[in-house]
Amino acid sequence: MASKRGTGKRKAGAGKISVTVREIPGKARTASVARGAAISDLLSSLRINRERVVVRKNGRLLPESEALSNGDVVEVVSIISGG
Amino acid sequence: MELHYTGEVLCAKHFTRKFWRRVKRHLSKEGLITSGDRVGIGLSGGKDSTVLLNVLHELFSRRTDISLVAITVDEGIAGYRSPSLEVARRACGRLGIKHVVISARDEFGRTLDEAVRIAGTQEQAPCSYCGVIRRHLLNVAARRAGCTKVATGHNLDDEAESVLMDFVRGDVNKMMRLGAKVGVRSFKGFVQRVKPLRLIPEKEIALFAILNGIEFDPAVCPYSHLALREDVRDAINALEVAHPGTKFAIVRTADRILPHVQKGFFGAVPQACGSCGELSSGPLCRFCQYAEELDSMEKGKKKGNGGSA
Numbered sequence: 597m598a599s600k601r602g603t604g605k606r607k608a609g610a611g612k613i614s615v616t617v618r619e620i621p622g623k624a625r626t627a628s629v630a631r632g633a634a635i636s637d638l639l640s641s642l643r644i645n646r647e648r649v650v651v652r653k654n655g656r657l658l659p660e661s662e663a664l665s666n667g668d669v670v671e672v673v674s675i676i677s678g679g
Numbered sequence: 680m681e682l683h684y685t686g687e688v689l690c691a692k693h694f695t696r697k698f699w700r701r702v703k704r705h706l707s708k709e710g711l712i713t714s715g716d717r718v719g720i721g722l723s724g725g726k727d728s729t730v731l732l733n734v735l736h737e738l739f740s741r742r743t744d745i746s747l748v749a750i751t752v753d754e755g756i757a758g759y760r761s762p763s764l765e766v767a768r769r770a771c772g773r774l775g776i777k778h779v780v781i782s783a784r785d786e787f788g789r790t791l792d793e794a795v796r797i798a799g800t801q802e803q804a805p806c807s808y809c810g811v812i813r814r815h816l817l818n819v820a821a822r823r824a825g826c827t828k829v830a831t832g833h834n835l836d837d838e839a840e841s842v843l844m845d846f847v848r849g850d851v852n853k854m855m856r857l858g859a860k861v862g863v864r865s866f867k868g869f870v871q872r873v874k875p876l877r878l879i880p881e882k883e884i885a886l887f888a889i890l891n892g893i894e895f896d897p898a899v900c901p902y903s904h905l906a907l908r909e910d911v912r913d914a915i916n917a918l919e920v921a922h923p924g925t926k927f928a929i930v931r932t933a934d935r936i937l938p939h940v941q942k943g944f945f946g947a948v949p950q951a952c953g954s955c956g957e958l959s960s961g962p963l964c965r966f967c968q969y970a971e972e973l974d975s976m977e978k979g980k981k982k983g984n985g986g987s988a
Binding site: 620621645646647648649650657659660661673674675676 | 680681691882884885886889890897912913916917919920
């Protein structure tokens, strides 16, 4: 279900795209994902459980099914605070 | 925002509307806060409690028959509690809610950091001390402030984790105390605890805070990685991704089973602690037991070091 949304924005063809990932708290890094990948794919590749984070793409809160584009800045905000 | 357990994709406006609808329905269905209540809100400064503070302020601040007071327990965790305490102070200042701070150093005789330094992290995980200290002090502060209820920011994830943790530990006594309303109402001096957000997933509380510009402290407790809760949380989150709706299923199943089991369950008889007078399941409450144990451990360490420690 998740991968259906945002398909209109995806570009056809193989290859990789590069996005900047800012983990909050944490450091920024560059990640490479397949062209047409969604935020959920990025989280899976980084081994981050979607239940533990809220994700902003280019400053906007978006569903994890949203597709990624080359050069996107993805903020991954941890929501876990308890003990 | 995607609610995987229902298959919905919601915009900010409809997500917020749904959030309010669910909180109001839960409050009303369970009768959590009623006319005449003075509600002590457990306020750590984290996302759950600051959202709870804002929600209850929005719903009840115009009511003349219900009053609110915020209570922060300062456990004494260096570098962690101070920033969240400031967030709590600012939130109360903005909303005009009275804010009470009660500290472990004053009431328990030592901070949580000091307790951990004495006991280490093996015998009693810091979270065991912290949980007991927080519950005890929240009740003491609420009673001193004249509260009839204590509202806490427990969310759906917390509740699902508690159900599984009680299974993992085999703690039937604790399991009997789960639910929207917690506590022995018949015991004088015990302020009943209510959980208005217990059917809202943790992630949605964080989203609500972000969407509504509610300031909260995102810091992670430095001791949390030592807790059983962390392992259980990972397991439940993995299940939730593979099988959306798992968290609701765990909590709803417990809610359906527990009332039937509680009827035939004879747990420890509640009594007053022989030392502090608070609610206890034995002659001495856990808070006082811990204080005594730490005193003994500290004396033992001093002896071992020739009295120089």
